[in-house]
Amino acid sequence: MRLTGKVIIVTGSTTGIGKAIAKKVVSEGAKVIIHGLEEDLGQQVVSELGADNAKLHIEDISNEGAAQRLVDIAVKTWGKLDSIVNNAAIVAASTLFDTDKAFLNRILEVNTISPFLLTQAAISQLIQNKGAVLNIGSINAYSGEHNLLAYSISKGALMTMTRNLGDSLFRENGVRVNQINPGWVLTENEIARKKEHGLSDTWYENLPKNYAPAGRIILPEEIAAATIYWLADESGPISGQVVDLEQFPMIGRNIPKDENSVPLK
Incomplete structure (x- = not known):
């Protein structure tokens, strides 16, 4: 197993990609702190993984002191902390015309500032254990959809932070910082969002190849599988990297000539 003996915090891991990552790291031998807002869902994840492998902490990641509490729980429970996965995020629609200061601040607090603060709180443990930070970004970091302005800003800032810390922290302290987009x-949340937008209960079963060349979109478990390399020692000295996980390139994509329908995304 590739993560045997490691202790990892995965924020936003009661649902979705975070839950899939938590389950995958445990399958690779790690212990994990499950974090999120949904007590019942978090308890289900811990039950699946076993109390010896997972510890639950329910709290808004942007609360004052939340980052330090997560680190303290990991160290108190298993004696150390090797890695953090900054996955918790708010995905909310907004444009220039309906984004006020309070909304923008809220998105930045959760999506960008909280990953910074958790990295800061964990740094002594990460230095001691030659650990790793993995940030979960989004392809929206490059410009973003027209109705995901605040979210896109937050993920663009996260990507810059990854590259900055990926250089400075590794150069000075041996801590690797990387990101997947x-x-x-x-x-589950994406399925619900699209249903709220008026799509059918089975909207994801027959997608145009313009938006999903494989005929389907990516599964959380497929994202989780890609995280193990970055958390394991096998990634060696690689740091400051951002890897896109999508079915088509963000730069240089050959858009089909019949791509004239309204995007589902």
Whole structure:
């Protein structure tokens, strides 16, 4: 197993991509702190993984002191902390015309500032254990959909932070910082969002190849599988990297000539 003996915090891991990552790291031998807002869902994840492998902490990641509490729980429970996965995020629609200061601040607090604060709180443990930070971004970091302005800003800032810390922390302290940018992923929340937008209960079963060349979108488990390399020692000295996980390139994509329908994303 590739993560045997490691202790990892995965924020936003009661649902979706975070839950899939938590389950995957445990399958690779790690212990994990499950974090999120949904007590019942978190308890289900811990039950699946076993109390010896997982510890639950329910709290808004942007609360004052939340980052330090997560680190303290990991160290108190298993004696150390090897890695953090900054996955918790708010995905909310907004444009220039309906984004006020309070909304923008809220998105930045959760999606960008909280990953910074958790990295800061964990740094002594990460230095001691030559650990790793993995940030979960989004392909929206490059410009974003027209109605995901605040979210896109937050993920663009996260990507810059990854590259900055990936250089400075590794150069000075041996702590690797990398990021993956998932594309369109079939999470529980994504299914619900599209239904709220008026799509059918089975909207994801017959997708145009313009938006999903494989005929389907990416599964959380497929994103989770890609995280193990970055958390394991096998990634060696690689740091400051951002990897896109989507079905088509963000730069240089050959858009089909018949792509004239309204995007589902």
